[in-house]
Amino acid sequence: MLFLQSKLCSLCRSSLSRKYCSEVTQNKVKACESQNRKALGQPAPHTHPHLLGENEVTPLIKKEEYQSRRQKLVETIVEHANKQNCLSSDHVIIIPSTSKQYMSDKIPYVFRQNTDYLYLTGSQEPDTCVVITTGQSPSDHKSTLFTRDKDDHAELWDGPRTHPEDAPAFFGVDHSLPISELSKFLGSYRKTVPSSNLWYDFEGSSHKDIHRVVCDYIKDSSNKKFESPRNFIHKLRLYKSTAEIALMQKSCDIASRAIVETMSYSRPGIGENQLFAKVDFECRARGAEFLAYPPVVAGGNRATTIHYINNNQLVYTNEMVLMDAGCEYHGYASDITRTWPVNGKFTDPQREIYEIVLEVQRELIALCNQLPSLDALFECMCLLLGKKLQEAGLIKTQPSNTYLMKAAYKLCPHHVSHYLGMDVHDTPSINRNIKIEPGMVITVEPGIYVSEKSSLPKEYHGIGVRIEDDVLITVNGPVVLSRKCPKEIDEIEEIANCENTTKS
Structure with a gap:
């Protein structure tokens, strides 16, 4: 455990904002202690061994494959940006989940995840989001998964949710925060990196609340450069593993x-x-x-x-x-x-x-x-x-x-x-x-x-x-x-x- 904690801290030191360092490290250590017994917001190997093998986020697909997909996306986007002579070498990629849709009061349709988001994260929960930020090189990128806020009443009715302390170990992301922190996170990023390229699908947005946060981020940003990552994700999805x-x-x-x-x-x-x-x-x-x-x-x-x-x-x-x-x-x-x-x-x-x-x-x-x-x-x-x-x-x-x-x-x-x-x-x-x-x-x-x-x-x-x-x-x-x-x-x-x- 001491070795694991040291490794986690080294990851955390390279995070986007020191503000979240202590919280993220503690969350990851807690996840290792609880992963074998705690139910998440979707099937996991320890709760659904008939569906998932060791290290699988979704059946047959391990978290390393999801990490590789995010890495390839960043490499593709950075390569494209370099060809376009973009002024900034910093990029922020925002991919939202789908929200629940209701056929009538409190009666939901069968939930189906935004497939681009599912492809990159393996997360099957609604009202979540992944933000990928890059540094000077494609390998220097960080993925932050925003999970649903803790809500005992909602979990009583709808079942468990995946919380930030459990998400990094299970999904293989660098950090995790509640979705209510998305606006604050982007605001902190904007102050730290005032000029960056935003990759977000404005036309095909799958979540209106997350869309509103992203629009506010663009409105208050000095840099208005943005483009959809949709085609880049689809080029990756075209070839099956x-x-x-x-x-x-x-x-x-x-x-x-x-x-x-x-x-x-x-x-x-x-x-x-x-x-x-x-x-x-x-x-x-x-x-x-x-x-x-x-x-x-x-x-x-x-x-x-x-x-x-x-x-x-x-x-x-x-x-x-x-x-x-x-x-x-x-x-x-x-x-x-x-x-x-x-x-x-x-x-x-x-x-x-x-x-x-x-x-x-x-x-x-x-x-x-x-x-x-x-x-x-x-x-x-x-x-x-x-x-x-x-x-x-x-x-x-x-x-x-x-x-x-x-x-x-x-x-x-x-x-x-x-x-x-x-x-x-x-x-x-x-x-x-x-x-x-x-x-x-x-x-x-x-x-x-x-x-x-x-x-x-x-x-x-x-x-x-x-x-x-x-x-x-x-x-x-x-x-x-x-x-x-x-x-x-x-x-x-x-x-x-x-x-x-x-x-x-």
């Missing part, structure tokens, strides 16, 4: 099995709401916290509505179900779409459309070997769909690729891919015109939607098919993370067969 890949694989495995169970459960006359409930249950029963987004459960011609989420109709014999569903597993999402006949047997027109979509998807996944951009992948989808529809005699014979692509786009008016990770449409500030690289995870989701107004023959009207998989890009080629979810016609018919004796 070994732990993140393992979490995404598990998320895909859970969703895949849930969709298979839902296929098997389906039968003519079933309600879309029942299928929704089934996939939700199967995901949660296997360890997912919740579905990653409101699922599409579209029977019959409702599958031609791309974002159909009403899920309140019945599905009859000779109709198909298009289900777009995924789950969130310890902060990481899956996103899978399958289409199947509710009675277990494709009609000839359904089979024909399905085979076209499946063939196109196979070719697009293979094309990922060449590391195209997502936009290039989309153009390839349109051309491939157009050619295969023409070969099937479903659109006019024309030699022009432009004609084929336009005809296909009318039948598939959405992009074929997006980045996937902590969010379903992950890292949205990253353009889809950059080439994909190893470490990225993307979706590949071609589809064909034949509305009642389509020029295709009438027997195809009302057919909607989409097949979507989650794909990890590696140096050895694409790896389909959702491979455990069957998509071959024979497999699907066997699973969904309404004569299957396992059906109730």
Whole structure:
């Protein structure tokens, strides 16, 4: 303990303000004494050993990885600032958590953390914040985590909170203070470092009270230089670590099995709401916290509505179900779409459309070997769909690729891919015109939607098919993370067969 206390004091001597030195040192020593028995505001190895291993802040992700993420962010920002010839070499980065949202008086929605904040800290609590300050070099930075204030009454109702004395040891940050001290901390920083560059996302602020404090800080500061760190964080999030890949694989495995169970459960006359409930249950029963987004459960011609989420109709014999569903597993999402006949047997027109979509998807996944951009992948989808529809005699014979692509786009008016990770449409500030690289995870989701107004023959009207998989890009080629979810016609018919004796 004496050695630990000495080490902690050496860290504290390099802190931003001597004012907090004694408090921080005492807090860290107290944390070491209490960490093995005290409940925090989120799962920890000593309270949830079935979820977290030693030194893990969130399942599979150790505090060293969170520290490395913050270090990389600082390095990226400093490098960018140097290229821009910023007058000051000092930077302050402020990333807030999300606040609780309420559906009615005292009844909260399910809390979901700001993913940029979660990525950098591992903190799953609302009304918190991290401030990262830099010195003369990127390695000379300090992270201060602001936790919720102690409130015995609130903790009686909502459970324990992580307090400042426990946060440094658990999260691997340098210092921790109550959130009520944020304004005072920034004021002290401004006096110590009057000219610095502020990195804060003013447009996408996720917490109004913290936003107000930051606005006051800017208003009273002599230096008005500020920029959003969002794109820099997203560039880091774009490449998945070994732990993140393992979490995404598990998320895909859970969703895949849930969709298979839902296929098997389906039968003519079933309600879309029942299928929704089934996939939700199967995901949660296997360890997912919740579905990653409101699922599409579209029977019959409702599958031609791309974002159909009403899920309140019945599905009859000779109709198909298009289900777009995924789950969130310890902060990481899956996103899978399958289409199947509710009675277990494709009609000839359904089979024909399905085979076209499946063939196109196979070719697009293979094309990922060449590391195209997502936009290039989309153009390839349109051309491939157009050619295969023409070969099937479903659109006019024309030699022009432009004609084929336009005809296909009318039948598939959405992009074929997006980045996937902590969010379903992950890292949205990253353009889809950059080439994909190893470490990225993307979706590949071609589809064909034949509305009642389509020029295709009438027997195809009302057919909607989409097949979507989650794909990890590696140096050895694409790896389909959702491979455990069957998509071959024979497999699907066997699973969904309404004569299957396992059906109730």
